[in-house]
Amino acid sequence: MNEGTVVGWDGSLEAEQALEWAVRRAEQNDDAILLVDVEDDEKPIPGRVVTPEMVARRHEAADERAARVSDEHPGLRVNTHIMAGDRVEELRRFSRPDNLVVVGTGQRSGPRARYHWSLGARLAATARGAVAVVPALPEEGRTSVVVGVDGSEVSLKAARFAAREARRLGHELVVVHSWLDPLVSVSGAVSEGPLLGELEEEHKAMLDSVVGSLRSANPDLTVTPRLVRDQVYYALAGPVHSASLLVLGTQQHRGVDRFLLGSVSHAMILHIEVPTVVVTPGCLV
Template sequence: MNQRTVVAWDGTAESRSALDWAVARSRHLDSTAELVLVSVTDEVSLVPGKTIGPEEFDAAGAAVADEAARVRQELPEHRVTGEIVIGDTLNALRRYTDPTTLLVVGTHTRDFPHRRFAWSLGSRLAASALGPVAIVPHQITGARRGIVAGVDGSETSLRAALFAAEEAQLRGVPLHLVHAWMEPAIWQEAYVYDEEILDEIALQHEGVVRDIEVVVKRRHPGLAMTASTVRGHAVHALLEFSPLPELVVVGCRSRSAMNRFVLGSASHELILNLDVPVVVVSDRVRDVDIDVDRTARVFEQVG
């Protein structure tokens, strides 16, 4: 369980939503939990030659200290602190990530093209962090309960499922493991799959989610859990699961060094269509000793 939570704080409504979510989650944690508000004064965005003056630095420090004091009243049994850092926002926040820390950032409703949104702070952090990253939308739609984890049979998605199981147990809500699949593309338009072939493909995908379910149940035997496959688009299956989830958890597999700031397709599209908090668990998160002695059935749907 991630006992340390770091929240990116800049005083905006979006960071307020992220902080509120983190505070609500922290109420389920024991008194050893720590909540850290981090305010980054980004010198990179300044006019060349300009630096952060002592008055600006002191004002920013006082603002984050005041907010930490307010949160401390809401969480009197927890350790709540505020820190201010000067530097590039992405790199500064990434230094706070590790397998035992949950980094929480806010984001706003997309009102500009996908390409620009793809490079938002949350998506870049999720792609390059050394620990789990929660991305919280400013507005969460609908009444929600339970946690959905997208799985594809990979070790990374298993780690995401185990993270989701811990969160579900923490909150006392059910966990839903979901594996979405689509029939393989065909190279001739005249050819279509018959029902027998589709049934065989469906059985193979059913095995993916059942393999994950076995491991998660072994770790959390008392947790209310369902496991299902959905024939269709992965992102729609996760976001439109019924009942609507209060949290979606997915894994993200690392790519080449040049593309380490780019999320996998499903994780990326989740963030593009965010209306519920999403936690992205990178394959860099390797603190959990998992059982991988099982049939490897990996399908490129999630991550």
């Protein structure tokens, strides 16, 4: 079976929320779900040894949960895969350019630095396809999908992904592009006037080009552009308050930096409010 949705599941509340979100999406896409649970043998717990019995118990719990989902959603195909290993590495193995890996995350009530190495951020930094991080199910009444674009190829992939999700939900697509004043001085003064006007027109032209392409490919979709003169995080934070989904593209690095998520995607996940999909360069959209 070629499951298009992989859910990182461990029986926790966060995993259950991710599963429910994934089930709704999979049903609308006529998709199949694979529940992946990992007995994490990388946890730094002195004296802890992962045994076959521990893995077997996880297998029983996952199979039981999959059976309940199938009973509650007739026609939805749900399989399970259980193993021992490093949770992030094992979930990453299931990431493909044509699928979506879905994980849950807890509410952000404590110091935000503790989420620097969150499961979702670590997966998205090196995944081959798209990764969805679900903090909770969207509240009723949210009627838009928000995507951030900067003209890069991966942001255009994110825009196409977001358009597909907006069509699925019957929501408006809000396309956000932000820009800032250049750090350039002329005769000791910060550039302003005509130069800033020209720069704004350039950014507007890029945004209009992206929006025009999206409208052409999705004639029945309402696409709203937002050009914001501010930092990217703040430009996205406003529209997200009424959104059901946020979609971002991220560049992936090489070497040691390959484990680090792009700064904008990372910031949004640290302050996550709604389900957020991170689209990687290898994603097929």
